[in-house]
Amino acid sequence: MSTPGAPAAALTRAAAADDGAGSTPAAGALDAVRLALLRDLKLAFRKRGQLVQPLAFFALVTMLFPLAVSPELSRLREIAPGVIWVAALLASLLALEFLFRDDAYDGTLEQYALSGQSLTWLVFAKTAAHWLLTGLPLALMAPLAALSLGAPSASLPGIVGSVAVGSVALSLIGSIGAALTLGMKRSGALLSLLTLPLSLPVLIFGARATQLAISGGPLLAPLELLGALAVLGVTLAPLAAAAAVRVSLE
Amino acid sequence: MLDERLEVENLHLWRGERHVLRGVHFALGRGGCLEVTGPNGSGKTSLLRTLCALIYPEEGRVLWKGENVRRELPAFHAALAYLGHEPPLKADLSARENLRYWIGIRRRVAAAELDAALERVGGSSWCDRLVRTLSAGQRRRVALAGLALLVVPLWILDEPTTNLDTEGQQLVGSLIAEQLSRGGLVIAAVHQSLPPAVRDVRRLELSP
Amino acid sequence: MKWTWLHRLASPPYVYALAARLTPWFAWPAALLIAAGLWGGLVLAPADYQQGDGFRIIYVHAPSGWLSLMVYTIMGVAAAVGLIWRIKVAHAVAASCAPIGASFTFAALVTGALWGEPMWGTYWEWDPRLTSELILLFLYLGYMGLRAGIDDTQRADRASALLAVVGVVNVPIIHYSVTWWNSLHQAPSVMRLGRPTMPPTMLLPLLLMLLGFTLYFVALLLMRLRSEVLARERSASWIREAVSA
Numbered sequence: 036m037s038t039p040g041a042p043a044a045a046l047t048r049a050a051a052a053d054d055g056a057g058s059t060p061a062a063g064a065l066d067a068v069r070l071a072l073l074r075d076l077k078l079a080f081r082k083r084g085q086l087v088q089p090l091a092f093f094a095l096v097t098m099l100f101p102l103a104v105s106p107e108l109s110r111l112r113e114i115a116p117g118v119i120w121v122a123a124l125l126a127s128l129l130a131l132e133f134l135f136r137d138d139a140y141d142g143t144l145e146q147y148a149l150s151g152q153s154l155t156w157l158v159f160a161k162t163a164a165h166w167l168l169t170g171l172p173l174a175l176m177a178p179l180a181a182l183s184l185g186a187p188s189a190s191l192p193g194i195v196g197s198v199a200v201g202s203v204a205l206s207l208i209g210s211i212g213a214a215l216t217l218g219m220k221r222s223g224a225l226l227s228l229l230t231l232p233l234s235l236p237v238l239i240f241g242a243r244a245t246q247l248a249i250s251g252g253p254l255l256a257p258l259e260l261l262g263a264l265a266v267l268g269v270t271l272a273p274l275a276a277a278a279a280v281r282v283s284l285e
Numbered sequence: 286m287l288d289e290r291l292e293v294e295n296l297h298l299w300r301g302e303r304h305v306l307r308g309v310h311f312a313l314g315r316g317g318c319l320e321v322t323g324p325n326g327s328g329k330t331s332l333l334r335t336l337c338a339l340i341y342p343e344e345g346r347v348l349w350k351g352e353n354v355r356r357e358l359p360a361f362h363a364a365l366a367y368l369g370h371e372p373p374l375k376a377d378l379s380a381r382e383n384l385r386y387w388i389g390i391r392r393r394v395a396a397a398e399l400d401a402a403l404e405r406v407g408g409s410s411w412c413d414r415l416v417r418t419l420s421a422g423q424r425r426r427v428a429l430a431g432l433a434l435l436v437v438p439l440w441i442l443d444e445p446t447t448n449l450d451t452e453g454q455q456l457v458g459s460l461i462a463e464q465l466s467r468g469g470l471v472i473a474a475v476h477q478s479l480p481p482a483v484r485d486v487r488r489l490e491l492s493p
Numbered sequence: 494m495k496w497t498w499l500h501r502l503a504s505p506p507y508v509y510a511l512a513a514r515l516t517p518w519f520a521w522p523a524a525l526l527i528a529a530g531l532w533g534g535l536v537l538a539p540a541d542y543q544q545g546d547g548f549r550i551i552y553v554h555a556p557s558g559w560l561s562l563m564v565y566t567i568m569g570v571a572a573a574v575g576l577i578w579r580i581k582v583a584h585a586v587a588a589s590c591a592p593i594g595a596s597f598t599f600a601a602l603v604t605g606a607l608w609g610e611p612m613w614g615t616y617w618e619w620d621p622r623l624t625s626e627l628i629l630l631f632l633y634l635g636y637m638g639l640r641a642g643i644d645d646t647q648r649a650d651r652a653s654a655l656l657a658v659v660g661v662v663n664v665p666i667i668h669y670s671v672t673w674w675n676s677l678h679q680a681p682s683v684m685r686l687g688r689p690t691m692p693p694t695m696l697l698p699l700l701l702m703l704l705g706f707t708l709y710f711v712a713l714l715l716m717r718l719r720s721e722v723l724a725r726e727r728s729a730s731w732i733r734e735a736v737s738a
Contacts, residue, residue: 061363067390074375074386081377142373143387149337150391151363157390211659215652219642229635229656232628233663236670243677260673264666275659282651284339301645302728341579 067152068160075164078137085133089126089169090176096122097180108185115184116245120238122180123173123198124205128227130169131209134161135280139217148284158280159273162210170202186249193248200261201241207268208233214279237264289350289364289438290314291336291470296345298328298335305331306342311489315468318461318483320475323491329474330370332491333441336472337367349439363391366435368442372428376417380408380427383416388434402430406456421448426456433460440464442473446480458482503580505722506731512715512722519712526705533698547611552698554604556706557597558622561629562664564594564710568636569661572654584650585725587657588640589717593710595633601626621675625668632660646725 062070079086100118101111111118138144138161147157177198178191186194212229216222240257247254291313298306305328313319321329334340336347338354338361347354354361374383381399388394403412406426416424425448432440440461446454458480461471465483473479479486501507534552568590575583605623606616617623636653643649726732 062390062392066393070386070389074378077382078375078377137375141375142369142371143375145339145367145369146373146387147390148339149362149365149367151359151361151365152390153359211655215639215656216642222642225635225638225642228631228638232631232635232667233659235628236663236666239670239674243674260670267666271662275655279652279655281339282648282655285341285648285651301647 062152064153064156067150068156071147071157071160072164075161076167079164079168086168086172089130090172092129093122093126093173093176094180096125097183100184112185112249115181115186115249116242118184119177119180119194119198119245120201120242123177123202124231124234124238126173127169127202127205127209128223128230130165131206131213131230132223132226134165134210134213135217136213139283144280145284148281154277154280155273158210158214158277159269162206162273162276165210166203166206170206171199173202174199181245181249187251189251190248193254194245197241197244197248197254197258197261200258200265201237201244203265204237204261204268205234207265207272208237210276211272211279214276214283217280217283237261240264288315289468289470290348291439291472292348292351293336294345294348296332296335296342296347298331298340298342300331306335306491309345309489309491311487313470313472313487315470316465316485318465318471318473318479318486320473320479320486320488321491322475322488324493327491327493329491330443333367333443333472333474336441337365338362364437365439365441366432366437368428368432368440368445370443370447372424373431374416374424374427377415379415380412380419380423380430383427384431384434387431391435394434398434402434403427405433406430407452422450422453425449426453429456429460438469440469440471440473442471444474444476446475446477454480455482503578503582505582505585505726505729506735508582508585509719509722509735512719516712516715519708519715523705523708523712526701526708530698530701530705533694533701538695538698539692547608550604550608552702554601554608555699556702557601557604558626559703560706560710561594561598561601561626563707564590564597565629565632565657565664566661568594569657572657575650576654576658581650581725582722584654585718585721586714587654588650589714589721591633591637591640593713593717595630595637597706597710598626598630598633602630619675621668621672624671624675628667628671629664632664636660 097118100114104110104114135144138147148154150157174195177194178186181191181194182188209226209230211233212226215229216226219225240260244254244257244261247257293309293311296306296309297304309332311319321332323329331340335342338347338358349361349364373387374380375386378386381403384399384402385394388399400409403409406429408423408426408430411419411423412427416427419427425445429445432442445457445461449457459482461473461479462482462484464471465485471483502511530552535549538549540546540548568587571583571586571590574580575587602623605626609618609623610616636656639656640649640653643652723732723736
C-alpha cells in the first residue's frame with residue numbers, strides 16, 4: 036500500500052534540495068509564535084464549552100456578594116472594586132491550571148522544547164492565547180458586574196481598561212505557577228498558594244484604579260503602575276515559565 | 286562544515302537514587318543506526334531523553350558535530366527529531382492540522398508536502414478526522430509522517446513500531462532505511478529488532 | 494589555587510564535616526549575644542516615653558522581622574547558585590533555610606500581634622510591615638509546599654529554586670505596593686518609636702539581638718544542612734564512614 040513512488044520522491048526531493056545537512060527553510064521566531072498562538076486559539080474554540088466556565092465563575096462569585104452582604108447599591112458600590120478584582124483573580128486561577136496541562140500530557144510541550152525555537156517565545160504565545168481567551172473576556176464582562184454592584188456608567192471604560200491591563204499581568208504571573216506545578220495531580224490549591232502572593236501588586240493597583248474609575252477620580256497613576264507590572268511581566272515571566280517547563284521535562 | 290556525528294562520552298545519570306546510566310559511551314557517524322535494547326526499566330527512555338538534552342546527566346557529555354550540544358542547544362534541536370512513547374498529537378485537531386503546526390513551528394512546510402507525507406503513511410482517507418477518533422496505530426502513522434517531514438539528520442525514536450501492524454512496521458523500516466541512505470543517523474529504542482529493511486545496525490544493550 | 498576552597502564547598506562530605514566544626518563557633522556566641530541583648534533590652538533600657546514597657550517586645554520582633562527577610566534573600570541566592578551552576582549543596586542550603594525563615598516570619602507576626610494588643614487594643618492591624626510579613630509567610634509556605642509536592646529531589650530542587658528566585662525579585666515590588674496601598678488609607682502604624690531619638694541604651698541591646706539572631710540562624714542552618722545532606726546522600730559510600738566516625 037505504501038508504494039514509495041511519488042510521495043517519497045517528493046520528500047527526497049525536498050531533502051536533496053538543501054545542502055544535504057538537513058537544513059530546510061527554517062521558520063522564524065515570529066512564525067513560530069503565530070502558529071503556536073493560532074493553534075491554541077483553534078483548540079480552545081473546538082472545546083467551546085470550556086471557554087465559558089471561568090466567565091460563568093466570575094459572574095457567580097460577583098453575585099454572591101449582594102446576597103452575602105447587602106442589596107443596597109450604595110454599600111455594594113464601595114466594595115465593587117474589591118469584588119470584581121477578587122472574582123477576576125479567582126477565575127483566572129481556574130483557567131491557569133490548564134495552560135500547560137494538556138500539552139504536557141500529550142507530548143506536544145516536549146516537542147515545543149525540542150523544536151529548536153525559543154521556548155520562551157512559545158510559552159509567551161501560549162500565555163497570550165490564554166489571555167485572549169480568559170483575561171480579555173473577563174475585562175469585557177467586568178462592566179456588567181460593576182453595573183450590578185452599583186457602579187455609574189461613566190466608570191465603565193475605566194473598569195474595562197484596568198481589568199484588561201491587570202489581567203495581562205495576571206496571566207503572565209500565573210503562567211509561572213502553572214509551569215512549576217506541572218505534573219502534580221490536584222495542583223489547584225498549590226497553584227493558588229504560589230500565584231496569589233505574587234499577584235498582590237496587580238490586585239492592589241488594579242483595585243485602586245477601578246475604585247477611582249467608579250468614584251470618578253484620576254486613575255492614571257495606578258493604571259500606569261499596572262501597565263508597568265504588565266510590561267515587567269511580559270519581559271520576565273515567559274523566561275521563568277519556560278525554565279520551569281524545562282524542569283518539568285527532566 | 287563538520288560531518289554529522291554523534292559522540293556520547295561516559296554518560297552517568299541518576300534518577301533519584303537509581304544509577305540508571307552507568308558510563309554509556311558510543312559514537313555514531315553518517316548513515317549509522319543504533320538499536321538500544323534492554324528490559325523495562327533499564328533506562329532506554331532516560332538515555333534517549335539525555336541524548337536529546339532534555340535531561341542533564343550528572344557526568345559525561347553528548348557531542349554533535351564535535352561540539353558539546355549544550356553550547357548551541359537550539360541548533361542541535363533543529364537538527365534533531367525525537368519521537369517519544371506517545372505520538373505528540375493534539376486530540377482535538379485533525380492529523381493534517383497537527384502536522385501543520387508541529388512541523389510549521391520548526392520550518393516552513395507547504396500543503397503539498399503535508400499531503401505527500403500523509404499519503405506515504407497511508408492516511409489520505411482519515412487525515413482530516415480529529416485525532417481523537419483515530420486508532421493507536423493511525424496516530425503512530427501520523428507521528429511517522431511528521432518524522433518524514435522533518436528532514437533532519439538525527440532521529441531519536443522511542444519504540445517506533447509500537448501499535449503498528451506488519452505493514453506499518455515495514456513502513457518504519459523503509460523510512461529509517463531512507464534516512465540512513467541520505468546520510469542521516471538513527472537511534473532507536475526497541476523491544477524487538479528493527480525491520481529487516483534496516484541493515485548494518487549496531488546494538489547497545491542496557492541492563493537494569 | 495584560591496578557588497579550590499570554593500570547589501570543595503560543592504562537595505557534600507566536605508560540607509557535612511565543615512558544618513559540624515563550625516556550628517559551635519556560631520551557637521555559643523549567639524547564645525551570649527542574645528542573653529546580653531535580652532538583659533540590656535528587658536532590664537537596662539529605659540521605658541519608652543510613649544509606650545512604657547510594652548515596646549520591649551521590639552527586641553524580639555525587630556530581629557525576627559529582619560531575619561525573616563534576610564533568610565529569604567539567602568535562600569534565593571543559594572537557589573540561584575544551585576540553578577545556574579547545578580550545585581546540589583546549594584539546593585540543600587536553600588531547602589534548609591526555608592523552615593527557619595518561616596519560623597522567624599511567624600515569630601515576627603506573633604510578636605507583632607502581641608505588641609499591637611496593648612497599644613491599639615487589637616491583635617491585628619493592616620499596617621504595611623505586618624502585612625508584608627504575612628505575605629512573606631505565604632511565600633515561604635508556597636516554597637515549602639512546592640518542594641513537598643514534587644517527589645523527585647532534583648526536580649523539586651530546580652522548581653523550588655526557580656520559585657525562590659522569582660520570589661526574591663518580587664519581594665521589593667510587593668513591599669512597595671503594600672506601602673503604597675497603606676498610604677492611601679492612612680492606617681496608623683505603631684511600629685515606630687521615637688526612632689531618630691533612640692538613645693544608645695535602647696539601640697545597643699537591639700543591635701546585640703540582631704547580631705545574636707543572625708548567628709543563631711547560621712548555627713541552625715548548619716545543623717539543618719547536615720541532616721539535609723545526610724538525607725540526600727543516604728545511599729552514597731562516604732556516609733557510612735562519616736557517620737561511624
